[in-house]
Amino acid sequence: MPRDNKTPLIQKIAKQAYITFKDLKSSANGDNKIVAEKLGELISLVTSIRAADLKIAPKKTKASAGVAGVQSAPVTYMHICETEVCSMGVFLLRPGASIPLHDHPGMNGMLKVLYGKVSVRCFDKLDNNLTLSTMPPHFDPPVAPLQMSSVWRAMLRSVAEYSEVSGPCLLTPLRDNLHQIDAVDGPAAFLDILAPPYDPDEGRDCHYYKVLQTVGTREETESKGSKEEEGEKKEKEEEAWLLEIPQPENFWCGGEPYPGPAVSI
Ligand SMILES: [Fe+2]
Structure with a gap:
């Protein structure tokens, strides 16, 4: 048997992510087919990982409640x-915890549930942010003029639930x-893989957002027929x-601390 077992x-x-995203980074004039094959292999490996492979398991609820008035982090x-x-x-998310809406500028990402279930809402910024001419007549809550440069038109792409039997949730720069x-x-x-990693010095800082209001709905609800056990993925386009x-x-x-097998790239 191959020693790779x-x-x-x-x-x-880790190794597959490295070679995949290294190629993706330099694939502007490269072979997209090879990159796609490597990405497919990575998705296949990530799909098969489980919590036990990383020696992690859900904590007992009482043990994670904090000590002597010190509130433990909702997410670690x-x-x-x-x-x-x-x-x-x-x-790791405690019961009821939420990672607020945030971005990954210029980055690719892969999220694979190891235990429990998460709901993921995905958005994309559209090409232009708010100007006086594009400002809707009324926001709720209202937006002060100084905040206008921080308001973005966006599209709600999908809402989906993922569990350990689901494949990974993917994101790209676009x-x-x-x-x-x-x-x-x-x-x-x-499990969270980001490529390239966040780096504020390279323009890849994490920003947080709040949904001010929805504008309109072009709803298409898609049921992924072959993946019914993963739940329905709603392509909302809102x-x-x-x-x-x-x-x-x-x-x-x-x-x-990460308790799983040592990893080196
Ligand atoms: Fe994220």
Whole structure:
């Protein structure tokens, strides 16, 4: 048997993510077919990973409630690895926790649920933000003139639920780039791959948004027939206005050690 069978799955994923996104980065004049094949292999590997592969499991609810009045973080992050090509880690959401609507400028991403269930709402910014001529007659809440440069037209692309048996949720620089992630019916955890990683010095800082109001609906509800166990994916295509906001006060992300197999790229 090939010795590769002894390589932990998460190590295979890290290596495949590295070669896939390294190629994607330089594929402007490269071979898109090869990149697509590598991405397909990565999706296949990511689809098969489970919480046990990373030695993680849902925490007992009482143990995660905090100690002596110190409120524990609603979300924690386990760092696995990072290179200039991609970063990889696990987000753990307490019951009822939410990662607010945020973006991934110029980045690709892959989210795979390890346990529990999450609801993911994906948006994309449209080409122009708010100007006096495009401003709708009334916002609720109203937008002060100084905030106008922080208001963006956007499109709600999809709303979908993911569990451990679902395939990964994907994002690209142009598609499903903004998302909000809510834990559904208890705690949840997901593997998160970003390529390239956030880097404010390179213009890849994380921004948070609030949906001011929806504008109109071009609703198309799609049922993914072959993936009924994953739940229905609703392609809503609903236009909205988003206001860029500071990181919400009720959201912060703690850190905790990653207990799974060592990974090196
Ligand atoms: Fe994200």
